[in-house]
Amino acid sequence: MLLYRDGIIPLLVLIFVNVFYKSFTLKLKVFYFIFIFAGLNGMEALLIYFDVIEFTKWNFFNAATVNCAYLFIGLGIAKIVLYVSKRSIKHDSHL
Template sequence: MGLPFSIALTMIIGHFFYYQKKALNFLQNSILFMALTLLTTNLMTIAAMNINKLKLTDDPYLFLAFPLYRDVILPIIVLIFVNAFILSDSLKIKSTLLAAYLFSSLAIDYIHIYFGVIGYTKWQIAFPVLFHSAYIASSLFIAQIITKKEQ
């Protein structure tokens, strides 16, 4: 059940991003997507293999949901957030967007834990919150660098 859910979620999020009004152009979004994919792949690999905080599934069919989650779903959600964050003007909207991003990414984490795609050893809510907070901060930093270089 985890793989069909991940495929459907990928398609829904992809369509949402496609029709969203974007502050970054295609090249900037592509560079940010590649940088975020590299960052996510490295962090998840370190968490799974080196510090043993993340346990991956042994089921080969269910394992396909993990690369979708790691390499497609999370970066596209961050691209949606970054484009909306750059377009928004008020601090209230930006803080609401940040809370919505954290809630949605933690909900997707929980759903993948529920389906058995990933599992945290000695799970605490602080680890995913810190991961997603650092992830969004680094993506905003990369977006800032990309937009300054082009101007």
């Protein structure tokens, strides 16, 4: 469980963000989103199935919503980091 929460989720979000900003077509971006999203949901379903984690009121919709939020939060943080890095380069060049 710790490996999934502290290692695999951030790694998949990081891979998704990198692939998202490297691909140029909307079709590829949607494909990668669905692929990573399915991977996150599949791993969580396997954790439930093999009794690694146990929730009394586990709901697939709530798990999918949280996984989707992980991906969008990752994209938002990456957008902020890219904006700050571009702005700092422009600011440093005027000195």
